[in-house]
Amino acid sequence: MDRGWGFLIGLLGAVWLLSSGHGEQQPPETAAQRCFCQVSGYLDDCTCDVETIDRFNNYRLFPRLQKLLESDYFRYYKVNLKRPCPFWNDISQCGRRDCAVKPCQSDEVPDGIKSASYKYSEEANNLIEECEQAERLGAVDESLSEETQKAVLQWTKHDDSSDNFCEADDIQSPDAEYVDLLLNPERYTGYKGPDAWKIWNVIYEENCFKPQTIKRPLNPLASGQGKLLPNTFYSWLEGLCVEKRAFYRLISGLHASINVHLSARYLLQETWLEKKWGHNITEFQQRFDGILTEGEGPRRLKNLYFLYLIELRALSKVLPFFERPDFQLFTGNKIQDEENKMLLLEILHEIKSFPLHFDENSFFAGDKKEAHKLKEDFRLHFRNISRIMDCVGCFKCRLWGKLQTQGLGTALKILFSEKLIANMPESGPSYEFHLTRQEIVSLFNAFGRISTSVKELENFRNLLQSIH
Ligand code: FAD
Numbered sequence: 187m188d189r190g191w192g193f194l195i196g197l198l199g200a201v202w203l204l205s206s207g208h209g210e211q212q213p214p215e216t217a218a219q220r221c222f223c224q225v226s227g228y229l230d231d232c233t234c235d236v237e238t239i240d241r242f243n244n245y246r247l248f249p250r251l252q253k254l255l256e257s258d259y260f261r262y263y264k265v266n267l268k269r270p271c272p273f274w275n276d277i278s279q280c281g282r283r284d285c286a287v288k289p290c291q292s293d294e295v296p297d298g299i300k301s302a303s304y305k306y307s308e309e310a311n312n313l314i315e316e317c318e319q320a321e322r323l324g325a326v327d328e329s330l331s332e333e334t335q336k337a338v339l340q341w342t343k344h345d346d347s348s349d350n351f352c353e354a355d356d357i358q359s360p361d362a363e364y365v366d367l368l369l370n371p372e373r374y375t376g377y378k379g380p381d382a383w384k385i386w387n388v389i390y391e392e393n394c395f396k397p398q399t400i401k402r403p404l405n406p407l408a409s410g411q412g413k414l415l416p417n418t419f420y421s422w423l424e425g426l427c428v429e430k431r432a433f434y435r436l437i438s439g440l441h442a443s444i445n446v447h448l449s450a451r452y453l454l455q456e457t458w459l460e461k462k463w464g465h466n467i468t469e470f471q472q473r474f475d476g477i478l479t480e481g482e483g484p485r486r487l488k489n490l491y492f493l494y495l496i497e498l499r500a501l502s503k504v505l506p507f508f509e510r511p512d513f514q515l516f517t518g519n520k521i522q523d524e525e526n527k528m529l530l531l532e533i534l535h536e537i538k539s540f541p542l543h544f545d546e547n548s549f550f551a552g553d554k555k556e557a558h559k560l561k562e563d564f565r566l567h568f569r570n571i572s573r574i575m576d577c578v579g580c581f582k583c584r585l586w587g588k589l590q591t592q593g594l595g596t597a598l599k600i601l602f603s604e605k606l607i608a609n610m611p612e613s614g615p616s617y618e619f620h621l622t623r624q625e626i627v628s629l630f631n632a633f634g635r636i637s638t639s640v641k642e643l644e645n646f647r648n649l650l651q652s653i654h
Pocket of ligand 1: 372373377378383385386437438440441442445448473486578582583584586587
């Protein structure tokens with residue numbers, strides 16, 4: 187079995203032990219304790235605990251990551267928000283102004299990015315352009331160099347997506363547009379109620395490897411429409427193999443992260459002159475308070491840390507890809523591109539130094555065939571989730587939902603490509619493993635979102651402490 191897979195199993199097993207309520211807790215008292223007292227201590231039997239993650243993220247990683255994500259390379263993301271929903275027709279488009287996404291005018295995006303839309307270095311660009319030309323012709327053009335022909339075949343194979351955990355947008359489509367992520371931040375949009383629940387439920391219910399008879403507890407307001415005892419759901423989950431639980435925990439972590447953001451950048455006040463955005467403590471408590479959520483809130487926050495660790499791990503594994511001398515964060519501005527690459531490598535080295543020591547192999551159990559089947563299931567379920575994002579009725583939520591699922595899909599692809607990354611040549615084109623610009627931008631921005639959530643948890647903890 188792949189080491190990445192073993193890692194996932196190990197990580198989950200450890201996190202699961204904690205979240206399933208093992209160990210006695212004192213009854214929580216203050217508002218801060220009710221959200222956070224069960225979200226502390228060790229997340230595994232090695233050296234990784236919530237406090238270490240908080241310190242590492244909030245003080246060492248977060249500021250540098252924010253700086254990187256403000257650069258031209260990372261702020262422009264090409265996305266097709268007009269793809270039809272493949273699952274149902276009745277999408278009610280949310281007409282709220284805060285759901286709108288403002289795409290870039292073509293002169294706003296640096297030429298280097300536009301001309302190299304999913305490429306990562308000048309040399310690679312030239313090569314891929316030749317390849318694309320050949321692909322458009324429908325076959326491997328024999329007049330191309332041997333090296334290029336080989337690349338065409340390899341990249342076509344890659345694009346057949348047998349490796350991909352996410353269904354990528356066709357960024358060559360006329361409907362795909364660049365969006366400036368800094369001008370369209372993820373925040374409260376007012377997208378809620380049955381339409382939003384339907385999306386979350388489809389993601390959990392239909393893609394969670396689970397038998398039809400088990401229902402995840404729905405929103406309390408929807409009681410009578412499938413609300414079953416939470417205990418039924420969790421005991422079912424505990425009976426599952428770790429990989430399937432990992433799938434649930436990743437989605438739940440993503441869900442928690444989105445809900446932390448909308449609580450942290452909530453529309454607090456609106457006048458005809460301006461809008462005031464900030465922390466809404468009540469909104470946060472309704473989603474994460476242990477008592478108000480009957481114990482679910484702290485579990486959700488732990489899932490967020492789980493997601494953080496998975497993406498962190500993927501970033502530490504992919505360092506050799508970015509260290510290659512011919513890799514560039516290509517925008518056409520040579521000096522800025524070099525500075526950004528230095529910052530990116532600094533961040534990745536910092537991540538590598540995180541004291542997260544897993545004996546990945548010791549967690550591995552199960553035969554190879556079964557492991558392969560599970561990996562395939564995992565990939566297909568995850569791809570379905572990326573397609574569901576086209577059914578989200580709020581464009582802003584759709585944009586960030588797509589970006590974050592693509593980012594997580596890329597992280598999983600990295601974790602399952604460990605051997606390919608290890609075998610990459612130190613320079614020249616890498617045929618077995620490569621990441622497109624879209625994958626790179628989504629990977630770092632998705633991690634930036636989770637990193638921001640972890641930082642926001644500290645802000646909420648302080649705010650909750652200050653009100654008592
Ligand atoms: P929901 O968050 O809709 O959750 C439904 C039910 O799921 C809850 O009652 C609970 O039983 C369960 N649940 C909740 N959280 C978790 C968790 N972490 N793990 C497991 N189960 C859980 N709104 C914005 O304002 N801004 C956005 O950018 C935004 N992006 C979105 C992106 C997507 C893809 C989707 C589907 C929704 C998005 N939303 C966004 C909407 C937001 O996530 C909520 O759906 C909405 O605020 C309504 O919240 P709710 O309290 O009714 O419960």
